[in-house]
Amino acid sequence: MTKFHEETARPKAFRDMKEIDMNEWKNPTLYFCVVASLFLLAVSPSWAGSPFETAEIRVTWEYWNGGSPGQGGSLIVATDTLDVVGDDTVDPDAIGFHTSSGTDYELWDIDFWEDEIRLTYTSVYVQDAFHQYMYLTPVGIHFEDTLGQLPEITQVWLDDSFAPYGLDPALLTFDENNIWLSLEGSMCHFGSMGSMPDCANPASPTGYDNEIVLIVETVPEPGMSSLLLSGLVGVVLISRRRRGIES
Numbered sequence: 053m054t055k056f057h058e059e060t061a062r063p064k065a066f067r068d069m070k071e072i073d074m075n076e077w078k079n080p081t082l083y084f085c086v087v088a089s090l091f092l093l094a095v096s097p098s099w100a101g102s103p104f105e106t107a108e109i110r111v112t113w114e115y116w117n118g119g120s121p122g123q124g125g126s127l128i129v130a131t132d133t134l135d136v137v138g139d140d141t142v143d144p145d146a147i148g149f150h151t152s153s154g155t156d157y158e159l160w161d162i163d164f165w166e167d168e169i170r171l172t173y174t175s176v177y178v179q180d181a182f183h184q185y186m187y188l189t190p191v192g193i194h195f196e197d198t199l200g201q202l203p204e205i206t207q208v209w210l211d212d213s214f215a216p217y218g219l220d221p222a223l224l225t226f227d228e229n230n231i232w233l234s235l236e237g238s239m240c241h242f243g244s245m246g247s248m249p250d251c252a253n254p255a256s257p258t259g260y261d262n263e264i265v266l267i268v269e270t271v272p273e274p275g276m277s278s279l280l281l282s283g284l285v286g287v288v289l290i291s292r293r294r295r296g297i298e299s
């Protein structure tokens with residue numbers, strides 16, 4: 053069995069910090085780095101899982117030919133566009149997004165929370181024929197990081213636990229800056245129609261199968277605390293080198 057050595061198991065940055073001479077703590081730059089690093093270590097966990105926080109994402113309702121661009125299809129027309137800034141303290145971030153601006157049916161609420169995009173089809177709450185939907189052609193919602201504020205997208209999963217009937221996870225596609233959610237084949241009816249069920253589901257948090265959740269994985273970025281700790285070690289090494297030259 054390999055013996056555990058506490059000293060070698062510690063990160064090198066902390067082993068270097070252990071050897072700092074007490075006089076070096078009088079350096080104001082070094083003092084600032086230490087205080088800032090400790091503060092950021094305390095708050096950084098809340099940042100790590102929220103790639104959408106403060107990022108502006110363009111949301112577009114699109115009609116496609118042969119599937120979404122992510123499937124190899126092409127864009128026919130975009131009929132509604134909304135730039136949404138992610139905010140974990142607001143739910144939802146966008147209310148009533150639709151196929152075209154100014155309409156009051158077939159509405160979706162969209163919320164960016166931590167690493168999730170949650171879409172809720174709210175029109176079903178009205179419970180009449182004008183507020184249900186069924187999409188049989190290539191149509192869906194496109195999320196785009198037009199400003200380059202997100203880390204690179206590496207994977208997207210679909211949680212369809214309470215999703216509308218007929219939603220096909222295989223039609224969800226993405227690249228490093230885009231996510232295409234195809235709604236082709238999905239439906240949410242206020243009443244059953246032959247073999248097509250209604251949208252009601254008492255087990256769902258909303259009472260309906262009207263929620264789509266996308267879980268987005270992005271390339272991890274170095275935390276601010278890690279960068280400051282690296283800078284702290286650099287300040288120590290420079291200070292030592294200067295003392296060596298002066299002596």
